[in-house]
Amino acid sequence: MARRITFNSAAIARYSGLIKSILLFLLLVIAVLVFNIYTSYLIERNAAQVAATQQLRGLTQTITRDLYDLKLSQGEDIRSPHIQSTVERLSKSKESFSKILLAFKQSGDISNAEGDTFSVNALSAANKTHLDIIDTQWTLLNGKLDQYLKVATNLRAPVLILDQAVDSAQGASIAIYNSSNAIVTAVDAASHKQATLIRYLQMGAISVAVLYFIVFMLYFVRRLTNSDAQANEARRETTEILDTVKTGLFLLDEDLMIGHQYSKELEGIIGHREIGGRNFTDILESMISDEDMTTTRGFIKQLYNPKVKERLIADLNPLSRIETSVDDLSGYQRTRFLDFQFSRVYSGRDIIRVLVNVADITDTVRLEQRLMQERENNDLQIDMLTTILNTDALLINDFISTVNQHNVTINNxxxxxxxxxxxxxxxLKQIFREIHSVKGIASSLNLFAFTNVSNAFEDKIKALQAEPNLSGDDFLPLAVSLDELIKLTQIIDQLNQRISPSSAAQHAAEPTQAPRKAMAQKLQQFAQDLAKRQYKQVRVTTQDLEQTTSIPAIDNAIRDIAIQILRNAVVHGIETPSLRSTKKKNPMGHVQIQLQQTENQAQLIIEDDGQGINYEAIRERAIAIGLYSAKEIAAWDNRKLLGLLFSSGFSTYGQTDEDAGRGVGLDLVKDRVQKLGGKIGIHSQPNQFTRFSFTFPLNP
Structure with missing residues (x-):
């Protein structure tokens, strides 16, 4: 792209000495040329005067010779060719002499012997005396010639007229000849003087030019030497700056070509060597997407648009704080955060370049992330502290112990x-049950950090369950999530030990004592939180839930099952207040949880007064997700349809959120009951109630 050359006052001031010197030299050359032209004109004029004078002198001799010739030819027939030609030549010579003499007086054009016409200037005052002599002699001679020429063709003309003309020519020719010689000498002397002056002037001009050139060279060589020294010093300082700065600096033209000078740090920041002269897009192609590349080109184009204010488009910078993989120049790819900042470079009012500043802000971003993580951890610890302080210590201890058991199980x-x-x-199914149990307990205690981690854990499991082919490496993300859950458990354990060290020690010594009473209260609060999120109203009543069976596995199962079935009752069973009103029900739903024990068994009964089990919805859901065709499932009875509810991954809930939709709640319940040799009973009436009963043998 051609660049426009601009001049400003700074540039003119910088080169003023050079400009003045060149102008002075040009004036000197022009003066010498003008003088040469003028002197040449004078010499040419003098040469014309010399030629005219010589012609005048020759005419004098010609006239005198012709008159003598005519005198010697007296008696000859005047009509003879000799007489005729002599008289004609005499007449022409007389006319030419008069023209030359007139030109000497007032300038004019004359013709030479060859017929060529040239201009003759009037003689100078220095030759006036000689011109007067010639004029006087010619006046006398011209009169005699006029008299003779009038009778030259007359046979009876007196001979005396010719004799008088001959005598006059004889006397005038000497005077005219001498005066002509004097004029020629004077004009030659003037020409010689002028030629000598030109020669001296040329020699002087050449000497001055040579001297001026020497002075000019010495002066400007010194100036150039000083400028080169300053430029080298500036270049050295620039190099030192570019080698020292810890950011990447380079110039970018409108064609996205990188300048040849750039900071040393730049190569290490962007992972490329020999950057100068390369196109910016070649560097970026491995760092950003094609869409971002297009955006970057448009952004830089706007930087070269003088109508667009730079500060107005600064926020549109597509290369601000980008995350990319960069070669560290030793063959390793590293993830870095780079920040590109663009600034216009002006020359006058023209935008000539864009200065790009590239900073490696990886440490800053990592620090921000660390601070954010620490802030989140602090918020997390505050939330946990609040929960610990507002929850029965034995319940917290039981939660920590239970989650640790689940963590060990998942790890195994x-x-x-x-x-x-x-x-x-x-x-995957087994891990899903364990983590879903953790989520249920955490949700009942309002430990939202555990709930969030469990949700993320379940999302990963659901994604893996959708994969047609699994490998051992696919479980690595689950190991990462487990590690996060373990760290979270350690945090709450440490906080709990600081706040209630005695209760923690007591629980460690007597781990079989389940805090039933506190758990019953938490179930009621858990139901209220669920109902609020589902825009419902619910009341929970418990009976004998504080009893324990002295069998830790059964006690833990009763707790897990109570949480899962209560969740299902609120989410799936209890209707919204408006719907319950249309069914002539109390707008507030009711869930009853009862624990009955005999010598041989423990039975957990959970009943809600909701809409009952919708068997048709189970059938439609199985068809919708492709488990069975409509023909296959059409003949299924209610008992067989209930079996689907307890299968892994099956849910009639239309969406997946914190409260439902995973399809693992009842699968978890079935797994807990089966492992303890228990039984499940279900009884439901449409729009009236649903009752779950779970029976566990106490003497296995």
Whole structure:
């Protein structure tokens, strides 16, 4: 792209000495040329005067010779060719002499012997005396010639007229000849003087030019030497600056070509060597997407648009704080955060370049992330502290112990062997049950950090369950999530030990004592929180829930099942207040939880007065998700349809959120009951109630 050259006052001031010197030299050359032209004109004029004078002198001799010739030819027939030609030549010579003499007086054009016409200037005052002599002699001679020429063709003309003309020519020719010689000498002397002056002037001009050139060279060589020294010093300082700054600096033209000078740090920041002269897009193609590349080109184009204010488009910078993979120049790819900042470079009012400043802000971003993480951890600890302070200490201790058990179980499942697809999917189901149990307990205690981690954990499991082919490496993200859950458990354990060290020690010594009473209260609060999120109203009543069976596994199962079934009752069973009103029900739903014990068994009964089990909805959901065709499931009875509710991954809830939709709640319940040799009973009436009963043997 051609660049427009601009001049400003600073540039003119910088080169004023050079400009003045060149102008002075040009004036000197022009003066010499003008003088040469003028002197040449004078010499040419003098040469014309000399030629005219010589012609005048020759005419004098010609006239005198012709008169003598005519005198010697007296008696000859005047009509003879000799007489005729002599008289004609005499007449022409007389006319030419008069023209030359007139030109000497007042300038004019004359013709030479060859017929060529040239201009003759009047003689100078220095030759006036000689011109007067010639004029006087010619006047006398011209009169005699006129008299003779009038009778030259007359046979009876007196001979005396010719004799008088001859005598006059004889006397005038000497005077005219001498005066002509004097004029020629004077004009030659003037010409010689002028030629000498030109020669001296040329020699002087050449000497002055040579001297001026020497002075000019010495002066400007010194100036150039000083400028080069300053430029080298500036270049050295620039190099030192560019080698010292810890950011990447370079110039970018409108064609996105990078300048040849850039900071040393730039190569290390962007992972490219020999950057100068390369196109900016070649550097960026491995860092950003094609869409961002297009945006970057448009952004830089706007920077070169003088109508667009730079500060107005600064926020549109597409290369601000980008995350990218950069080669560290030793063959390793590293993730870095780079920040590109663009500034216009002006020359006068013209935008000539864009200065790009590239900073590696990886440490800053990492620090921000660390601070944010610490802030989140602090907020997390505050939330946990609030929960610990507002929750029964034994309940918190029981939660920590239970989650630790689940963590160990999940870890063992992850480490267990098995490479077949059925084994891998089985491991996913088992992990899903464990983490869903953790989420249920955490949700009942309002430990939202555990709830969020569990939700993320479940999302990863759901994603893996959707994969047709699994491998052991696919479980690595689950190990990361487990590690996060373990760290979270350690945090709440440490906080709990600081706040209630005695209760923690007591629970460690007597781990079988489940805090039933506190758990009953938490279930009621859990139901209220669920109902609020579902825009429902619910009341929970419990009976004998504070009893324990002295069998920790059964006590834990009763707790987990109570949480899961209560969740299902609120989410799936209890209707919204408006819908309950249309059914002539109390707008507030009711859930009853009762624990009955005999010598041989414990029975947990949970009943809600909601809409009952919708068997048709189960059938439609199975068809919708492709488990069975409409033909296959059409003949199923209610008992068989209930079996679907307890299968892993099946849910009639239309969406997945914190409260439902995972399809693992009842699967978890079935797993807990089966492992303890228990039984499940279900009784439901449409629009009236649903009752779950879980029976566990106490003497297995």
């Amino acid at each position: 499942v992850l480490k267990a062997g098995g490479t077949s697809q059925s084994d891998l999917h089985g491991k």
